Amino acid sequence: MSSPILNVDRRTTLRWLAGAVAMGQLAACGEVGGSPWAELEPIKAKGYGTDPELHEAKAPWPLTLTKKQLLTTAAAADLIMPADGASPSASQVGVPAFIDEWVSAPYEQQNKDRNLIVPGLAWLDQQARAHGGRDFAKAKLADQKAVLDQVAYTGKVKPEFEKAGEFFRRFRSLTVGAYFTTEEGWKDIGYQGNSPIDGPYPGPTPEAIAHMKKLVESLGLKFTPP
Numbered sequence: 001m002s003s004p005i006l007n008v009d010r011r012t013t014l015r016w017l018a019g020a021v022a023m024g025q026l027a028a029c030g031e032v033g034g035s036p037w038a039e040l041e042p043i044k045a046k047g048y049g050t051d052p053e054l055h056e057a058k059a060p061w062p063l064t065l066t067k068k069q070l071l072t073t074a075a076a077a078d079l080i081m082p083a084d085g086a087s088p089s090a091s092q093v094g095v096p097a098f099i100d101e102w103v104s105a106p107y108e109q110q111n112k113d114r115n116l117i118v119p120g121l122a123w124l125d126q127q128a129r130a131h132g133g134r135d136f137a138k139a140k141l142a143d144q145k146a147v148l149d150q151v152a153y154t155g156k157v158k159p160e161f162e163k164a165g166e167f168f169r170r171f172r173s174l175t176v177g178a179y180f181t182t183e184e185g186w187k188d189i190g191y192q193g194n195s196p197i198d199g200p201y202p203g204p205t206p207e208a209i210a211h212m213k214k215l216v217e218s219l220g221l222k223f224t225p226p
Helices: 010-023 067-080 095-103 108-132 141-149 159-179 183-189 206-218
Strands: none
Touching: 067 095, 067 108, 067 141, 067 159, 095 108, 095 159, 108 141, 108 159
16 A cells, blocks of 8 residues: 555646646634644745746645644545545545645645645544544544544534634545546546547537536535536
8 A cells, every 4th residue: 555645746746736726716613622723824935936847847845744744634535535446545646745735835825725724634633532532543433534524514514613614625625636636536537638539629428517516516515517
C-alpha cells in the first residue's frame, strides 16, 4: 500500500489544482477542548509569478501541513473515497499531498481554504478524542464515522457544528476533485481523455450527464449541467 502522505510530482499537482478549481467553487462552535477555528497567518511565500516554467513545473512555496495533519487528512479522505477492490483509496493516489500543496499556496482562495482545512483537521482530532480517546487517524473506524456523520449530511448539521460542516464540504470537494483528476480516478469513471471526432463536438450523452448528476448529488454537492 502506498504511504498516506505520498509525495507526487509537481506536474501532477498542477493538473489536480485545475481539477479542484473546476469542482469547487467564523461563528463559535461548541467543540470539546475549545474552538479550533482561529484565523491563521496568511502564507507569504513566493507564488508562481506571471511567467511560470510549465515544462519543469515546480511550486516555489514550501509545504506546511505537519505529519500529524497529513495523517488526519489521509484518514478523512479515505472515508470519502475508500478503496473498493477495483479502485485505490484517496490516500493511495496521493490526495493528502495535493491538499498540502493547495493549503500551502500563497493565493487568496487557497488562504481562505487554509482557514477551513487546518482548523478542521484539529476539529476532527478533538471530536475523535471525545468519542474514543484517540486522534482521528488512530481512532476506530466506527468513531471516525461517528465524527463525520455529524457534518456529512446537508441540512442535518447541528448549529454548533456549522463551521465544521463548512470545513467538511470544502474538504470533500477538494478530495473528490483531486481523486478524479488522477489516472486511477479517470479509469474508475471510464474517462478516456480527448479523442478525435468528425464534425461538431456533440457533448456528453444524456446517459453520461444523468450518471454524473447522480454521483455529484450523492456527495451532497450541487450539480450544474453542461
